[in-house]
Amino acid sequence: EAQVTQNPRYLITVTGKKLTVTCSQNMNHEYMSWYRQDPGLGLRQIYYSMNVEVTDKGDVPEGYKVSRKEKRNFPLILESPSPNQTSLYFCASSPKYGGPYGYTFGSGTRLTVV
Amino acid sequence: RKEVEQDPGPFNVPEGATVAFNCTYSNSASQSFFWYRQDCRKEPKLLMSVYSSGNEDGRFTAQLNRASQYISLLIRDSKLSDSATYLCVVPRMGSGNTGKLIFGQGTTLQVKP
Numbered sequence: 001e002a003q004v005t006q007n008p009r010y011l012i013t014v015t016g017k018k019l020t021v022t023c024s025q026n027m028n029h030e031y032m033s034w035y036r037q038d039p040g041l042g043l044r045q046i047y048y049s050m051n052v053e054v055t056d057k058g059d060v061p062e063g064y065k066v067s068r069k070e071k072r073n074f075p076l077i078l079e080s081p082s083p084n085q086t087s088l089y090f091c092a093s094s095p096k097y098g099g100p101y102g103y104t105f106g107s108g109t110r111l112t113v114v
Numbered sequence: 115r116k117e118v119e120q121d122p123g124p125f126n127v128p129e130g131a132t133v134a135f136n137c138t139y140s141n142s143a144s145q146s147f148f149w150y151r152q153d154c155r156k157e158p159k160l161l162m163s164v165y166s167s168g169n170e171d172g173r174f175t176a177q178l179n180r181a182s183q184y185i186s187l188l189i190r191d192s193k194l195s196d197s198a199t200y201l202c203v204v205p206r207m208g209s210g211n212t213g214k215l216i217f218g219q220g221t222t223l224q225v226k227p
Contacts, residue, residue, distance in 0.1 A: 031213075033213075033215060035215075035217075037155070042201075042217050042218070042219045042220060043158070043201070043217040044217075045214055045215055045216075048213045048214065048215070050212075050213055056213055058214055059214065088155060090157055090158070092215075097205060097212065097213055098145060098146065098205050098207055098212065099146060100146050100163050100165040101163075102148055102160035102163055103148070103160070103203070103215065104160070105157040105158050105159070106157060107156070107157050108155070108156065108157050
């Protein structure tokens with residue numbers, strides 16, 4: 001089944017403890033990206049990757065890192081999480097950015113930083 | 115002005131009604147546009163893409179007006195199961211912008227029996 005898989009689905013962690021949220025797609029998509037969704041603020045882009053080894057900042061990149069060493073995986077790294085990073089996170093992928101193709105989303109990761 | 119604007123609603127309509135949502139965007143270089151449906155903090159799911167003037171899929175019709183920079187979504191014969199938040203999504207294009215996906219705040223639809 002074609003899908004974007006995120007793990008974990010739920011995570012509660014403490015301030016400052018490094019964590020990684022994984023994202024994997026099995027559709028050979030070039031484009032991948034990360035978003036956070038907060039009440040009243042909607043979905044905002046954190047980082048994106050146009051292809052392997054090509055990553056760039058979205059609108060809210062502070063406090064996050066990413067890497068794209070292989071086409072299928074695009075992990076989101078929080079080196080030192082803080083409570084303001086408590087949010088619902090989504091990963092998405094697309095065959096190519098900007099065309100008529102849609103963006104397929106993972107099921108989301110609910111992160112709580114205490 | 116926000117890059118992508120939607121009326122948040124809520125739109126409360128009876129079953130069987132026709133309802134329309136608009137979404138305005140500011141990036142004139144954007145070429146493709148999307149309507150997504152999101153249920154209660156679950157992942158957004160693609161409803162329709164709009165690449166030229168419009169697209170139709172069953173009860174759903176999406177239209178694009180490039181001159182006025184807006185897209186619309188029309189839902190005919192509303193069902194209870196259409197109750198959700200509808201997100202307008204615009205891929206930014208142009209120098210320094212390509213790769214950045216912008217979401218509207220979403221329009222909430224509640225279909226009543």
